[in-house]
Amino acid sequence: MNLILLAAQDLLNDHCAVVRDPRRLRHLREVHRANIGDELTLGLAGGKLGKGRLVRIEDDLAQFEIDSLDQMPPAALPVHLVLALPRPRMLARSLEHVTALGVKHITLLHTRRVEKSYWQSPELKPEKIHQHLVLGLEQARDTLLPEVSLEKHFKPFVEDRLPALLEHRRGLLAHPGMPDACPRGIDEPTLLVIGPEGGFIPYEVERLLEAGCQGIHLGERILRVETAVTALLSRLF
Structure with a gap:
């Protein structure tokens, strides 16, 4: 603290x-x-x-x-993070890490490889999410809580809400095998999409690319979600 x-x-x-x-x-x-x-x-x-x-x-x-x-508290990162819901223990750490790094908009998304049981976890109760966000703020000497939204259905999110989120943001889809390396040191408003353990299925990748996201990668190594999130945010911003 x-x-x-x-x-x-x-x-x-x-x-x-x-x-x-x-x-x-x-x-x-x-x-x-x-x-x-x-x-x-x-x-x-x-x-x-x-x-x-x-x-x-x-x-x-x-x-x-x-x-x-x-x-004034530290400047926020110009990013909206869309994160496939991690397993509960990893979710807690991920929320603390991204809050400490300055992310102020977080969407937790259901995808095919997200276990349905994860959505029943006590870690998703508002008071638990708030607790992890506060720990991240205390670590980074920040005072502004992130906004966290839950999207339990992939298709409605991509079709109904993602287009509006991308209107004034650069969409980046982080997924192994994508053609472009992750950019460095950008400062434009960005929406960053990161998949679950095991990655997105091909259908999900196709829909996200069709919606306007650019596919990017971090190299040949396959990283755990909590490591990939930190590495991507650090490299991007």
Whole structure:
């Protein structure tokens, strides 16, 4: 936790905040080893960053005196990530990683090789998704939560919603065997589509290419989804 992310309800006023949840308190004690008088980085969810001093810490709360919250969070990546729903454990890590990297729009998509049981996972409950997004923000000292949408049907997504998403974005389909290498250092609005373990089936590749996506690859090596996501975002942006 490189940032103490404050919710609106944590603020007593503009200059005082109280943290009560066990996770953040445990992190303050065990990782920061925080003592009264320590200055830490604070950020208001959806707002700005700044500094605050720890003025009180007890078993059930920590109180901060806020100097100011006047710094902007890191710039977001200009990308909408469309990710075939990974298995639950990988989903948790992937959400944290892409949030830390600055992705603000995430669509989780069903494809043929996504197990239907994945959609029943507790990791897809809103509170669990929120938890992983917050962990990513805390890691990167960011305050702006990504938007996450669930698309449980491939064909309606490609036919009904993908065209609008591609109107003002460059569509990139990351899939082994595609003709073009992944671009480097782009700065234009982009929609990046990444498949599941085992990849997209040929029908899905054809539909995504027909919709306007450009097929790209990362080379000969086949990577795990969580590794491929990080590598693609790092290379693209």
